[in-house]
Amino acid sequence: METRHRLPAAERRESILAAASVVFGERGYAGATTDQIATAAGISQAYVVRTFGSKEALFVEVARRAVGRIAAAFRSAIEADDGRPVDRRLGEAYLDLIADRGILLSLLHLFSLGSDPAIGPVGREGFLTVYRLVRDEAGLSPEEASHFLAEGMLINTVLALHLHESEDPDALELVTQACGGDLSRFRALAAG
Amino acid sequence: METRHRLPAAERRESILAAASVVFGERGYAGATTDQIATAAGISQAYVVRTFGSKEALFVEVARRAVGRIAAAFRSAIEADDGRPVDRRLGEAYLDLIADRGILLSLLHLFSLGSDPAIGPVGREGFLTVYRLVRDEAGLSPEEASHFLAEGMLINTVLALHLHESEDPDALELVTQACGGDLSRFRALAAG
DNA sequence: GTCTATAAGGGGATAGAC
């Protein structure tokens, strides 16, 4: 942290993308401001906009990165055949992604913007990319793939709702079910 | 439509809530403007705000109504025992709700706002209300209830992404899986 | 590469007339 002043462009881009992922994940596309992202990245608002051209372009880049991270995680899980069924391995890979809150939450928001002329197509493409991956590369049937995505959407929702921070016993029961009994990834999250 | 001028307060509230449900469903809380809602309801922006006090209060009311509609639909489905298993009946009741696009989509957005101090609690309460209903009143096990909600979240996502309007064959396959093979409710939607 | 200053527009909320 706090290197400040004069990073190479590529590194600066990465640090802005990381900050934007968190802020977009928490507030959504419309709810987030470029100033909040700038503050999180430790730079000025104007520089955020200048670096990516527009807030929209930044969001699209964040979203594309997030899809790429999921795809990479799933491909690793598919290759790393440890004897367990592939959907188990995929599920665990997905739970591992919870550690970087921004990824899953930014995607949740992306998928809610299908009506937007610019962002909608990115969301559809991203969602179908993941569907095809688990169907074609992991070899799940359409039905299995659909169930798998459904469980993923539930995890996203539980995460977005902060249900894992609730003290309600029903919330705990639900979160436990959603993650297949392995609460460790949720527990590891800093409450925020 | 177009009765205009001097509705009784109660009716006016309803017409604003109906318009707001559609607009919030399409654009989300932050993305929607009170002016868009006003236009959809055929009245002035100032009147929308005045009637509900604030945009936030209006959204909360829309969200609470949506949860209420789901709960009512599920209770009907539970009572109307036609011999089919209860989760079948619940699934069909949920698909019927697609006809009123605003309900499911407003809730999708509600559930994405868990970080918001005012809206977050409403979302958690609403989600748990539905969970308890399908578990306690329909008698599903925690695992069954969780799977049921997961399928619901996938339907919401597919709807928000407008995947049912896509010409991609994979999109069609996925939508078909998501709705258990009964595409009729998606087909009945006006493309928007 | 990064900042400060600021333009330009949008949006929620209020006041007051009808």
Place this chain on the structure above:
DNA sequence: GTCTATCCCCTTATAGAC
């Protein structure tokens, strides 16, 4: 019950200095 007018803050984006 409903509108018009308007205030003022917030936000994105641009210009130009360093």
